[in-house]
Amino acid sequence: MIDVRGLSVTYKTDKGNYPAVQGFDLHMEKGDICALIGPSGCGKSTVLYVLSGIITDYQGKALIGGKPVDPKKQSIGLIPQGYGLLDWANVYKNATLGRHVKQLGVKEPYIEHILTKLGLDTLKTKFPRQLSGGQQQRVSIARSFIMQPDILLMDEPFSALDAITREEIQDLFLSVWNEFSTSTLFVTHSIEEAVYLGRKIAIMSPSPGRILKEIENPLFGRSNLRLSDAFYSFVVEIREMVKEVWA
């Protein structure tokens, strides 16, 4: 579904060229969910920007469904760090923005289903500034699922939330994701989050970023995962692995 081969991105700055990503390879099957972890500034977000069509000046291959990235032709859901909501549009309009832009038409029962599942059905007429951070995040998730994307990209989606809200939104996200199994690539700083949400965990090198190690998560899909000893053992194991490959 997602096939990235030999991706290199160089930013042109006043001080010269800055290679953000170099020789980045990643392959994801349809219905996969992959966590991308790496040190700050290693180019994690850059990879997402390439796959979402924001960065078009790159070398190598970035394919979605076997075709080069083109957000006008493909359906790409992006949840940026700041949620990317329109302050002047209410929850319903924000949530259905993708369908509106792509002229997909209204699919009311489906929209209602997603909004209800994410607890937004009673907030439809509210504006983003009237919502808490967790509610804004839920709108952002709703927007992505309502447009039924080919792939979903999330850039540190839960980092701005407090610990309790974060866990609550992660569970909500998983419950919607389990229903549709949208191919998802997300960037995170949190190893716990990577283990909790990712079927695959990809560890990136310091800048210029490339994949150093890919790990299949044997715990993915288990119920009550957070409460299990296996979860914490695996988090420790990944942490050691990260330390080792970054050394």
Add this chain to the structure above:
Amino acid sequence: MKKSGKSGALSYIKVVAAVLIIWQLFAMALNIAFIPSPIEVLSNICEKFISKIAVHTLLSLWRIFAGVIASILVGVPLGLCMGYFPEWNKRLSPLLYFTYPIPKIALLPLVMLIFGLGEFSKIFMIMLIVVFQIVVSMRDTVRSIPKDTFYSMISLGARRWAIFRMVVIPASLPTLFSSIRVSLGTALSVLFFTETFGTQYGLGYFIMDSWMRVNYADMFSGILILGMMGLLLFGFVDIFERIVCRWKTSE
């Protein structure tokens, strides 16, 4: 805290009443001919408004309205394009920075020589002074829109015009209203100056003419009406903003 329309209007009335009371006390304390009391001025307005002052008020109102609308029509698209398209900003910013600090009021004689003494030169003068504030504030607003908002739209496959229509224009509306408020203050000052040349109508002319004729009641009537006109225009902008930018004022 958000004020209801009724309590908002009440606070306006209270402020106006307080100003009039202070003015009354001041006039009583000084007791000199060139500072008439507000009671005298208000009764003068009641007596002469329809027969004498209304025509000046309406013409001044028209000039302000036309000048500010012309500034918006020129300044808003230009500012938005400069903020949204980096190449526009790169090319036009030097021109903007060079021409903005030039005191445009000094160009009034030139404007009158080119466009004559009629309405157009007065409206053009207001536009010439106000448009720069609008261009700069609109441009800076667009540049301050969070990148995430644009990223979401690009990833959704939105084309440039769709992003302009769905993000750039609505995001800049609150700043537009702030700019209009600032522009109105400037426009009122410029209006006064332009109406002292080549016209026999307008509040600027009326105030200066009354002063020359040592008619202080008329002069203060004109000043008070100018102030009331500003108050009404600002109030109108506030109400319009509350309707258009409901998302900003909702709690």
